[in-house]
Amino acid sequence: xxxxxxxxxxxxxxxxxxxxxxxxxxxxxxxxxxxxxxxxxxxxxxxxxxxxxxxxxxxxxxxxxxxxxxxxxxxxxxxxxxxxxxxxxxxxxxxxxxxxxxxxxxxxxxxxxxxxxxxxxxxxxxxxxxxxxxxxxxxxxxxxxxxxxxxxxxxxxxxxxxxxxxxxxxxxxxxxxxxxxxxxxxxxxxxxxxxxxxxxxxxxxxxxxxxxxxxxxxxx
Numbered sequence: 001x002x003x004x005x006x007x008x009x010x011x012x013x014x015x016x017x018x019x020x021x022x023x024x025x026x027x028x029x030x031x032x033x034x035x036x037x038x039x040x041x042x043x044x045x046x047x048x049x050x051x052x053x054x055x056x057x058x059x060x061x062x063x064x065x066x067x068x069x070x071x072x073x074x075x076x077x078x079x080x081x082x083x084x085x086x087x088x089x090x091x092x093x094x095x096x097x098x099x100x101x102x103x104x105x106x107x108x109x110x111x112x113x114x115x116x117x118x119x120x121x122x123x124x125x126x127x128x129x130x131x132x133x134x135x136x137x138x139x140x141x142x143x144x145x146x147x148x149x150x151x152x153x154x155x156x157x158x159x160x161x162x163x164x165x166x167x168x169x170x171x172x173x174x175x176x177x178x179x180x181x182x183x184x185x186x187x188x189x190x191x192x193x194x195x196x197x198x199x200x201x202x203x204x205x206x207x208x209x210x211x212x213x214x215x216x217x218x219x220x
Contacts, residue, residue, distance in 0.1 A: 028047055028048050028049035028050065028166065029047065029048040029049075029166055029169055029193040030045070030046070030047055030193060030194050031044070031045070031046040031047075031048075031172055031190045031193055031194060032044065032045045032046070032064070032194060033190060033194055034174075034188040034189060034190045035129060035188065035189055035190065036186070036187075036188055037125045037126075037127065037129055037187040037188065037189060038175075038176075038179075038185045038186040038187035038188070039179075039184060039185050039186070040068075040069040040176075040179040040180055040184045040185065040186045041067075041068055041069060041186065041188075042063060042067050042068075042069055042070075042071060042174070042176050042179065042186045042188055043063065043064040043066060043067035043068070044061055044062065044063055044064065044067075044174055044188060045061070045062055045063075045064055046059065046060070046061045046172060046174070047059070047060050047061075048166065048169060048193075050161065050165060050166050051158070054158075055160060055161050055163075056091065056093075056158045056159060056160055056161055057158060057159050057160075057161050057164075057166075057169075058094070058156070058157075058158045059077070059156060059157055059158065059159070060154055060155070060156040061074075061077065061154070061155050061156070061174065062149060062152065062153065062154040062155070063149045063150075063152070065152065069176075069179040069180060069184065069186065070149065070150040070151075070179065071147075071148075071149040071150065071176035071177075071178070071179055071186065072148060072149075072150050072177070072178030072179065072181075072182075073146055073147065073148065073176065073177040073178040074144060074147035074148070074149050074155065074174070074175070074176050074177075075119070075120065075121040075143055075144055075145075075147070075175050075176070075177055076114055076119075076121025076122075076123060076141060076142065076143045076144070076173075076174070076175035077141070077142045077157075077172070077173075077174055077175075078111055078123050078137075078138040078140065078141045078142075078172065078173035078174070078175075078189075079138060079139065079140055079169070079170075079171070079172045079173070080137055080138050080139055080169075080170035080171040080172070081139055081140065081164065081168060081169055081170065082139060082162060082164055082168065083108075083109065083139050084162055085108055085139060085140050085159075085162070086108050087106055087108070089160060089162065090106060090108075090140065090159050090160065091158070091159050091160035092106070092142065092157060092158075092159055093157070093158050093159075094156065094157060094158040095155075095156070095157045096154075096155065096156040096157070104116060104118055104119040104143060104144065104145050105119035105121070105141075105142070105143040106140070106141065106142055106143070107140070107141040107143075108139065108140055108141075109139070110136040110138075111123075111138040111139065111140060111141040112124040112138070112141075113141070114141040114142065114143035116143065118145045119143035119144070119145060120143075121141065121143035121144075121175045122175065123138070123141070123173045123174075123175050123187055123189070125137070125173070125187060125189055129189075131191075134171070134191070137171050137173070137189070138171065138173060140159075142157070149176070169192075169193065170191065170192060171189060171190065171191045171192065172189065172190055173187070173188065173189035173190075174186075174187075174188045174189075175187055175188075176188075
């Protein structure tokens with residue numbers, strides 16, 4: 001009977017390990033705890049997923065229903081990812097903007113604003129909000145002319161990954177205008193993605209450790 005019990009524990013252990021290695025750890029990054037640097041505050045939700053097949057990052061953004069203000073004119077998305085990006089390798093695609101407006105400007109390097117054609121998106125964060133060492137915060141800025149997010153619309157786009165992973169993402173910033181009717185301005189930024197809740201992998205890992213402990217006790 002003891003041998004059968006040990007065999008049963010070993011079978012459960014192997015099954016748990018198989019499930020552990022076949023379930024993905026995370027679907028992507030989530031940013032939803034922004035610092036408010038503008039006149040009006042906006043609560044966004046931003047998700048970033050890595051499409052390893054197409055070798056791209058897929059980005060979506062929207063205003064949370066609980067946000068104290070809406071965004072009548074979303075004008076810019078800024079991110080800290082890699083200083084290797086430029087106009088020829090960004091690969092901006094799959095844009096899905098509520099008003100069907102393509103982006104009208106890109107900027108690279110130490111980016112504080114995107115001014116190009118009809119674009120005017122500035123995210124020059126001041127007021128001592130940034131900790132030391134974050135002066136050159138953003139590597140890339142993308143701007144739109146008009147992108148209305150007032151009724152829960154979601155914007156999205158994708159860029160080439162350049163061999164990078166989700167671990168390489170740092171700060172992101174979003175610029176909104178017309179946040180109080182025809183007036184108002186919002187600058188939001190977050191230095192890193194939110195810490196994820198314990199994933200199902202952690203639960204399986206705990207189960208594996210528990211079965212290992214049980215098996216050791218049975219063998220003694």
